[in-house]
Amino acid sequence: MEERQRVRRPGGRAARVGAAVHQAVTDLISERGYGKFTVGDVAARAGVADSSVYRRWGNLEALLTDVxxxxxxxxxxxxxxxxxxxxxxxxxxxxxxxxxxxxxxxxxxxxxxxxxxxxxxxxxxxxxxxxxxxxxxxxxxxxxxxxxxxxxxxxxxxxxxxxxxxxxxxxxxxxxxxxxxxxxxxxx
Amino acid sequence: MEERQRVRRPGGRAARVGAAVHQAVTDLISERGYGKFTVGDVAARAGVADSSVYRRWGNLEALLTDVxxxxxxxxxxxxxxxxxxxxxxxxxxxxxxxxxxxxxxxxxxxxxxxxxxxxxxxxxxxxxxxxxxxxxxxxxxxxxxxxxxxxxxxxxxxxxxxxxxxxxxxxxxxxxxxxxxxxxxxxx
Missing domain, CATH: 1.10.357.10 (Tetracycline Repressor, domain 2)
Known part of the structure; x- marks a missing residue:
């Protein structure tokens, strides 16, 4: 985790993915409500691969918490x-x-x-x-x-x-x- | 609906099913949280057929609301x-x-x-x-x-x-x- 953060630059790809995923979660919570979407839904909305979400956040709960x-x-x-x-x-x-x-x-x-x-x-x-x-x-x-x-x-x-x-x-x-x-x- | 209620007696089968389904919902909300179970889970826990739940409440939201x-x-x-x-x-x-x-x-x-x-x-x-x-x-x-x-x-x-x-x-x-x-x- 530390290792990965050290090479992330603000405005880089990681930051863009983070922002897109956070926005996707916020949108899905507004539209469908909590408990009504999956990691796959978030990834699709953010335009990233499911594996990117799992690699960075581990699971849906951890992602929701982060948001x-x-x-x-x-x-x-x-x-x-x-x-x-x-x-x-x-x-x-x-x-x-x-x-x-x-x-x-x-x-x-x-x-x-x-x-x-x-x-x-x-x-x-x-x-x-x-x-x-x-x-x-x-x-x-x-x-x-x-x-x-x-x-x-x-x-x-x-x-x-x-x-x-x-x-x-x-x-x-x-x-x-x-x-x-x-x-x-x-x-x- | 009116028709069905007229023939239901207190303590009859409908009342027993109602109580069992309500208790199952309350238990599942306590254990898993909202959004984490289906009509099938409720029916299994209450010991009734899925169709009994759908016939009486229509869908999960209506059932949760009733409870x-x-x-x-x-x-x-x-x-x-x-x-x-x-x-x-x-x-x-x-x-x-x-x-x-x-x-x-x-x-x-x-x-x-x-x-x-x-x-x-x-x-x-x-x-x-x-x-x-x-x-x-x-x-x-x-x-x-x-x-x-x-x-x-x-x-x-x-x-x-x-x-x-x-x-x-x-x-x-x-x-x-x-x-x-x-x-x-x-x-x-």
Missing amino acids: ALTRLNARSPMPDTGSLAGDLHTYAANVAREITGPEGLALLRLAVALSGNGQQGRRALDDLLAERARHLQSMLDRAGERGERAPDALEVLDHVMAPMYIRVLFGLDPLTPEYVDGLVDRLL | ALTRLNARSPMPDTGSLAGDLHTYAANVAREITGPEGLALLRLAVALSGNGQQGRRALDDLLAERARHLQSMLDRAGERGERAPDALEVLDHVMAPMYIRVLFGLDPLTPEYVDGLVDRLL
């Missing part, structure tokens, strides 16, 4: 606006944008599916959540260092993230800016 | 303790118990999967949520009639149900009684 981790982590950079209120409002708006729309929803569903997917999926989801929690905590720590009274990361999860996730997962009312801001104001 | 609706609705009767605080604490504790453990978690995952499952799954989930919302609303209305200041049903969803659902779906900390009571106290 979920990469996409969900790339999407929500933590804001640093100088105030806790500013940071939380921006962060909540970013998350709302990320999980709205077919692609974001598909990734959120994938995260839920991973949690039920044996050791490997479970560990992948734990890693993803731990990385998110670390980022969120460092945002809250910055507020504490400025002398602001910051909530716990778990309070942010329970009362800002969870309502948005559930509304999107259950297809309830759209996440309007007023609604998202209201969740943050209520917490602060 | 989710029946189970999730049967499980959380709305309490009527005489006070809003008592009702909400009891209701939250019931929901926590229902979604904890492999079977409840499997059903919660199924609800999420249904939301991504085309028209039929979408409608089934909408029906389920609407029925739940009606029950919750009537509990809140009773509080209003007694002169208590009751929150909106959506506030209960956002700040009591959603945190519990997300913690269970993402496999985070267990739902202790203190945690569940704390969510209700915070809302009230």
Whole structure:
């Protein structure tokens, strides 16, 4: 693995294959849903050989995990606006944008599916959540260092993230800016 | 359909088949996860012919929907303790118990999967949520009639149900009684 990565250049064939395969997975999850496609379907959609997918990712679960981790982590950079209120409002708006729309929803569903997917999926989801929690905590720590009274990361999860996730997962009312801001104001 | 139901007696063969098939679905979702089994697997596990399943439910999606609706609705009767605080604490504790453990978690995952499952799954989930919302609303209305200041049903969803659902779906900390009571106290 290390050996192979060392010779991969950004923009090279490996990167192109990686991007095409990731996009194919995201498209298939949006169109068919989790559990409704095979490695062969992904390879065909990405225009690569099945063996390329197996060689790089091993199996479908590992590939799905890689896609979920990469996409969900790339999407929500933590804001640093100088105030806790500013940071939380921006962060909540970013998350709302990320999980709205077919692609974001598909990734959120994938995260839920991973949690039920044996050791490997479970560990992948734990890693993803731990990385998110670390980022969120460092945002809250910055507020504490400025002398602001910051909530716990778990309070942010329970009362800002969870309502948005559930509304999107259950297809309830759209996440309007007023609604998202209201969740943050209520917490602060 | 009406014709067939009229001749079905409780405790008769149709009821036994129905119960066996529902249990088989719940077991398979717990063991393998959504999307990982077929009508044939369900029939084999329930000890009935594939054709019995197809005749009664039409297809796997319809069967999964029926199971989710029946189970999730049967499980959380709305309490009527005489006070809003008592009702909400009891209701939250019931929901926590229902979604904890492999079977409840499997059903919660199924609800999420249904939301991504085309028209039929979408409608089934909408029906389920609407029925739940009606029950919750009537509990809140009773509080209003007694002169208590009751929150909106959506506030209960956002700040009591959603945190519990997300913690269970993402496999985070267990739902202790203190945690569940704390969510209700915070809302009230």
